Amino acid sequence: MRVKVNGELKECADSLSVFDALKSFNMPLATIIVEYNGKILLRAEWVSITLRDNDSLEVVHFIGGG
Amino acid sequence: MDDKLVIAGRTFTSRLIVGTGKYDSDDTLRLVIDKSACEMITVAVRRVDFNNERKVIVSAIDRDTIFILPNTSGAHTAEEAIRIARLARAMGLSNWVKLEITPDQKYLLPDGVETLAATEILVKEGFVVLPYINADPVLAKRLAEAGAATVMPLGAPIGSNQGLRTIDSIRIIVEESIVPVIVDAGIGCPSDAAYAMEMGADAVMINTAIATSDDPPMMAEAFKYAVVAGRNAFNAGLPLKSTKANASSPLAWLIK
Numbered sequence: 132m133r134v135k136v137n138g139e140l141k142e143c144a145d146s147l148s149v150f151d152a153l154k155s156f157n158m159p160l161a162t163i164i165v166e167y168n169g170k171i172l173l174r175a176e177w178v179s180i181t182l183r184d185n186d187s188l189e190v191v192h193f194i195g196g197g
Numbered sequence: 198m199d200d201k202l203v204i205a206g207r208t209f210t211s212r213l214i215v216g217t218g219k220y221d222s223d224d225t226l227r228l229v230i231d232k233s234a235c236e237m238i239t240v241a242v243r244r245v246d247f248n249n250e251r252k253v254i255v256s257a258i259d260r261d262t263i264f265i266l267p268n269t270s271g272a273h274t275a276e277e278a279i280r281i282a283r284l285a286r287a288m289g290l291s292n293w294v295k296l297e298i299t300p301d302q303k304y305l306l307p308d309g310v311e312t313l314a315a316t317e318i319l320v321k322e323g324f325v326v327l328p329y330i331n332a333d334p335v336l337a338k339r340l341a342e343a344g345a346a347t348v349m350p351l352g353a354p355i356g357s358n359q360g361l362r363t364i365d366s367i368r369i370i371v372e373e374s375i376v377p378v379i380v381d382a383g384i385g386c387p388s389d390a391a392y393a394m395e396m397g398a399d400a401v402m403i404n405t406a407i408a409t410s411d412d413p414p415m416m417a418e419a420f421k422y423a424v425v426a427g428r429n430a431f432n433a434g435l436p437l438k439s440t441k442a443n444a445s446s447p448l449a450w451l452i453k
Contacts, residue, residue, distance in 0.1 A: 137244040158245055164287045171287045189244065191284050195226065196241025196270050197216025197355065197404030 132184040143182070150177035153190065163192050200432060202400055204377055205293070205325040205346040207264070211236045212394065213424045214266070214379065215417070216404025223257040225413055230263060233417035237264045239295055239402070241271070242281050260290070266327065268295040274308075275315035282319055294319065295349070296328040305355045309336045313343060320344035329381055332363035334370045341376045348376060349402065352393070353383025356405040360389040364396075371397045387416075387423030394427025395435060 133140050136156060143152055149167060153160060165172045166189035167180060182188075202209040215235040220226040230238060238258065258265065267285035272278035275298060282294040296319065298312050299305040312328050313336065319326045325346045330336055332350040340348055350367050353359035360383060361367065371378050377399035384390050390401045403420055410416035 137247070156247060158247075163245060164284050166284065171283060191242050192245050193240040193265070193267060193285075193288065194243050195217035195220055196243075196268055197218040197239055197402075 132182070134182050134185070135187040137188070137190055147182050148178050149180045149182060149188065152182055152188070153177065156190075158190055159192065163190050165190050200428070202377065204327070209236045209264075209400075211421075211424075212400040212428055213390075213420055214239065214381075214400055214402040215407065216402060218404050219408035220413070227257060228414040229407055229417040230258070232414040232421065233407070234421050235417075236262065237266055239266045239268050239404070241268055242285050243271075264293075265290050266293050266295050268297050268329075270297045270299070272298050273300040274298065275311040275318070278311070278315045279318055282315075282324060283322075286324065291325075292323055293325040293327065293346075296326050298329075299355075307331055307351070309333060312336075313339055316340055316343045316345050327379070332366035332370060334366060334373055337370045337374055337378075341374060345376060347379050347399075348374060349379045349381040351382035352380055352389065353385075355382045357383050358385030358406055359383050360385045361392060364392075367393070367398070368396055387419045390420055391423040391427035391430075394424055395430045397431050400424075 132145050133142055134152065143155060149165060168187050202212050211234050213233055213235045214237045215230060215233050216239045217226055269278040269281040272281055278296055278298045285294055286292050296312060296315055298308045298315060300308050307329050309330060312330060316326050316328055320343060327347045327349055328340050328345050329349045337348040337350065348370065350363065350370055352361040352363055367380060379400040379402055380393040380398045381402040384401055384403055385406050393401050401424060407413050407416045407420060
């Protein structure tokens with residue numbers, strides 16, 4: 132299946148949890164916040180939500196800025 | 198003398214806020230923070246770039262001594278800024294946000310209408326809002342009434358190093374404001390910062406002028422002293438100006 136991650140379509144295995152998908156994309160898990168189909172997720176929800184085709188993830192973190 | 202900066206109940210000894218953009222390494226940034234003696238830094242919220250991993254600066258910062266203020270830079274509308282603010286809060290550091298809404302990319306001037314609208318919503322959601330604004334005393338007042346914790350008027354466009362081009366309006370904001378005034382953007386050198394502080398600004402925020410100097414840690418230290426000097430001068434009370442000379446040495450008992 133394909134999910135949209137930060138605007139890019141990515142191939143991933145079926146029935147992955149958000150957590151597994153983030154790991155497979157090598158996301159820095161300790162320092163990110165994830166929006167799933169427009170809704171900000173609690174960390175506890177990463178394992179409980181199973182991705183479906185065409186789902187969208189927005190993964191953000193803090194970087195230097197003024 | 199107890200002269201602390203208090204914003205939304207949080208106390209700061211330093212009146213210098215440092216932006217963390219434009220640094221090529223975490224090591225330089227750490228040195229800058231150390232030399233500036235700042236207690237608050239700003240950060241931006243961005244997508245994780247999987248192709249080209251950028252350093253996550255939060256892990257490089259000692260959060261016991263440094264308060265992290267996320268900004269909404271990149272937002273063109275109130276809606277975008279609110280989304281970024283909520284994402285930043287979800288990071289779990291605090292409910293503070295530096296509200297920046299800049300639809301125009303040439304001058305990055307803040308949109309006052311969108312900023313006021315976003316402030317009203319974010320305050321209702323429990324955020325501590327520090328809005329970046331043009332130096333507009335009426336807007337500053339409206340934002341304070343809407344619950345903004347500070348106002349952050351610009352001296353000149355972001356990153357322009359042009360100094361306090363809006364000085365007369367900033368002076369009115371400082372005189373009238375019921376919330377702390379942080380002069381942000383455009384400050385190009387320590388004397389600009391000192392001038393803002395002498396005028397009674399509560400704090401200044403600096404990024405580009407430090408980050409793009411040849412020796413950022415040394416420049417950070419220069420800004421530290423400038424901010425302290427300006428603040429002390431304000432507290433001491435600037436003397437009146439005169440168009441005529443007033444002899445500093447006594448005029449009695451002259452040797453003739």
